[in-house]
Amino acid sequence: MTSTEHQEHGRADAPLAGVRPTRQRLAVAAALEAFDDFRSAQEIHELLAQRGEKVGLATVYRTLQRLTESHDVDMLRTEDGEAIYRRCSDTHHHHLVCRECGATVEVEGPAVERWTSSIAAEHGYADISHTLEIFGTCTACTAG
Amino acid sequence: MTSTEHQEHGRADAPLAGVRPTRQRLAVAAALEAFDDFRSAQEIHELLAQRGEKVGLATVYRTLQRLTESHDVDMLRTEDGEAIYRRCSDTHHHHLVCRECGATVEVEGPAVERWTSSIAAEHGYADISHTLEIFGTCTACTAG
């Protein structure tokens, strides 16, 4: 957030559009493809290390931050405040997450969107945003 | 979460029911009454200090933890992962929070509760819980 700096990065079509596609940034993006569920920055950093991709932890954080800002990845917080990341579709959606294995389903709820807007309007709140995540235990984990 | 330890603390009628009502715990509970909005543990600790109540920071954390577990206070996380607390009613509810001043409205949304349950069932997820918070700018802050 400097001052006049302004270019519609991201969300043009591919992630990382508008920024230099360095080896490190590509590696992080690729790593995100390897997961289907939410992972912490440190886990991603570890995966990269295992793959032989040497990327500094700070760079992983910086890249994830950037991708989050451009809405190419979703970031949410675990119960204990740790940030976890996952590549995402570009429509507004929420998550149904298994608290055992992390398996994630993206869900949409137009009714909820409408409800939050009307509640907010009703109380005179402007410029609304909301967070909604659903946690549960998936079939596989219930069985196991 | 030890093993056989089990006694229905809290939620009997008053907060802190079932535990020793020490000076420190009472002070924290009283401090929570002084706020109408979400505050961090450190802010609460500060308020206590200002009031001349000497309570260790660790104790504030421990007490808030306990009150959260017994559902006498709500805990939620700010965008940057910090835990904030607020005394709450005992019915299940969500919050409409002003991101400027923290002014909070408790809201209920039976439809949302139903929606999350059905979504979860639909995907075979069991033992469901969910988080839903709405952030916006309240009338006062929009005007100011």
Place this chain on the structure above:
DNA sequence: GTCCGGTTGAGAACCGTTGTCAAATCCCCC
């Protein structure tokens, strides 16, 4: 009063995250 287990507090430890800054890298332009 005495005893005992729950509680406290000061500080260290912890851990995820961000800042620092010199070195490396990249891209534009000549």
Place this chain on the structure above:
DNA sequence: GGGGGATTTGACAACGGTTCTCAACCGGAC
């Protein structure tokens, strides 16, 4: 094709919120 300036990187330190440690302390039962 090579220089130069801006961007990016990475090792490491610093930071901030939270939890742990453990000896001293206290409260309630008898």
